[in-house]
Amino acid sequence: MTVTSTSSSANTTSAGVTGRGGQAKVQKAKILLVDDRPENLLALEAILSALDQTLVRAASGEEALKALLTDDFAVILLDVQMPGMDGFETAAHIKRRERTRDIPIIFLTAINHGPHHTFRGYAAGAVDYISKPFDPWVLRAKVSVFVELYMKNCQLKEQAALLRLQLDAGTGVPAGSNGHADGTAPARRGAPAGGLLAELSARLAAVEEQAEALTKQLDESADPAAVATATHLERKLSGLRRALDALEPGAPSGSGSSAATPGN
Template sequence: MVQKAKILLVDDRPENLLALEAILSALDQTLVRASSGEEALKALLTDDFAVILLDVQMPGMDGFETAAHIKRRERTRDIPIIFLTAINHGPHHTFRGYAAGAVDYISKPFDPWVLRAKVSVFVDLYTKNCQLKEQAALLRLQLEAGEQQAIGGALLGELSARLASVEEQAEALTKQLAGSTEAGAAVTAAHLERKLASLRQALDALRPGAN
């Protein structure tokens, strides 16, 4: 059974957290609340998350500062961050969000369907990433245990085929994003490409004769 992904929701207003939970409940994943930047950083110390929805305007540590801390930590630097904001100070404010490491920047009020679709992309990528890592670890154990090369080769071929399928889906998504007028589309596509390239590199390293 595939373990549910965790999604971190960060907002100082309880009503906003409740609204996000209502929007994302259809994804059937684990939603974790944080009412401040400090609380979010604490949650990130112990749990792994597929994506973070982070409010920009919060008292104390705001969203930009929280994101900076997240990106400085090796454990959390690759977690996608989607900024949510009720204020709009123009392109400069948006670019500041991307500079802080966000993959998207959404102004409130937003379309619930659009937000759910964006989050779903990163949940799917996270889930497939976890599955591939588990199977790669199993393959390593089999090879280290001295099992037949044919078994290792068959499993490696299955992993490669699954990753190829994910790469095809990501390529189709990237083409869709390329035609988007949203400022965050290119950033999202680039993030997906980096993740998949890293997975492919790790899988290729398992092949016989790889250095």
């Protein structure tokens, strides 16, 4: 398996990491390219290099499945015609794994056996089915949409992680330390709430704004799979917003139950 990165940094990852000052950073997304022909992989790299993401090569279905064991990917470009395990079988394995079942798969094929063949691709779990030769601009645009959605999901997970930290800070006082006459325990619970909640709300607002702009863009493209993914992302954002609102001072006590499930 060969990893090709368009970045000057050799150590790129698709996960959010914590940088200086506790600020989380979402680094480059990984895109898995699966084809048994080196010239096809080279062509895909040339087309997608402009996206400035990390491109990972796999020369077979088996190599692709190995890569998916350890890394997270924004999207998979999967050739249909391969010796041994073909694209349909590889996709079936990917969709059976809980870790990888939600990764978008774009099938690429040099043959076209009509609607039945295309239907088989969608039935295998593909979000798109593109025949070669394809328009490089169209392919790059489709891949960029799924990379953008992946980035938004990474940001959403970051917000959920920060929310969990806030909840731990607010309720994680050791047993036996509550109810002291000097009031130190309640002060510890209340001190971080205002500032951190405000920071969380501001970060979430930025993600909400980006997600709204992305949804408008997807409405114009009318790609059903991408629109469905964006709708799912919006539902998660709405749940996280409700959870944050429930933590605000003066919020009804019964609304706190929604704060437990923003990441579901």
